[in-house]
Amino acid sequence: MAAPRALQPCRGLPLLLGARRLSGRAAASEPLRQRFLRYLCSRFYDIESLVDWSAKLHFKNLRRKNAYCGYTRNLYGDNIAAAYFALSLHGGVRFQGQERWFRAERHGTFNSDFLQFRDVPVEAIDLAGSVVNYHGLDNLVKLTALKSLDLSRCPNVDEWALSRLHVFAETLEELSLAGCPQVTERGLACLQQLENLRRLDLSHLPAVPCQGLLRILVEEMLPGCEVVGLDSGAQTSQAEEVPA
Incomplete structure (x- = not known):
């Protein structure tokens, strides 16, 4: 008598296992780049959502x-509010007649010693x-004795932010925009x-072409100002190559 069907050996099982082994070997031999791209394609919508969420969070x-420190300003006045804003961005502040700089610690914490200078104007801000931007400058525009402002390496300082600095026309003596990637010749105007x-420090401005020519224009625009950083040599050599 033949063995029951359920007890008969499954002849297709070795073939199935062999096929799976071959499939696994093929997947393993597939270049890592192709497997990664296929994975990204299968998860495209998840990645898109993640990027969108990350941008919104940023x-x-x-x-x-860059929020306006209105509460601090109402309690302590414009100078303390500006100092608090600078320190909250890991920056520094110096008050008029003082040599000491108040600066945030490495982890962004700072003490409240600067509150004792409530009635002393802010003279320098670093x-x-x-990440200061156009809106963050709301915390500085009320300063009436600001002489030095360091905005170097600020990724969000652009022509719109620079257009707000005119309020310091009567007091500002030193300004650094070195390494600001969004500063252009239009902003410098x-x-x-x-x-x-x-x-005026204009070193390392990647968005500014023809730096030699711009240096001449800035020096004509601000005749009493020492312009640092713009390379005039390249422009001069190009000018010499132009036939008369």
């Missing part, structure tokens, strides 16, 4: 860090490398009202 944090500027 702009939300940027808006929060925001180098911070906004500085023409800073008639008391004595030193």
Whole structure:
């Protein structure tokens, strides 16, 4: 008598296992780049959502860090509010008649010693490398004795932000825009009202072409100002190559 069907050996099982082994070997031999691209394609919508969420979170944090310090201003006045804003961005502040700089610690914390200078004007602010932008400058425009402002390496400082600096026309003497990737020649034209500027650092501005020519224009625009950083040599050599 033949064995029951359920107890008969499954002749197709070795073939199935062999096929799976071959499939696994083929997948393993497939280039890693192709497997990664196929994985990305299968998860495309998830990645798109993740990128969108990340962008929204970035702009939300940027808006929060550049918020107007209205509560601090109402309690302590314009100078303390500006100092608090600078320190909250890991920057520094110096008050008029003082040599000491108040600066945030490595982790962004700072003490409240600067509150004792409530009635002393802010003379210098260092925001180098911070995320300050057009809206964040709301916290500085009320300063009436600001002489030095360092905005070097600030990724969000653009022509719109520079257009707000005209309020310091009577006081600002030193300004650094070195390493700001969004500063263009159009933004630099906004500085023409800073008639008391004595030193302007324009080093390493990747968005500014023809730096030699721009240097000449800035020096004509601000005749009493020392312009640092713009290379005039390249423009001069190009001018010499042009036939008369």
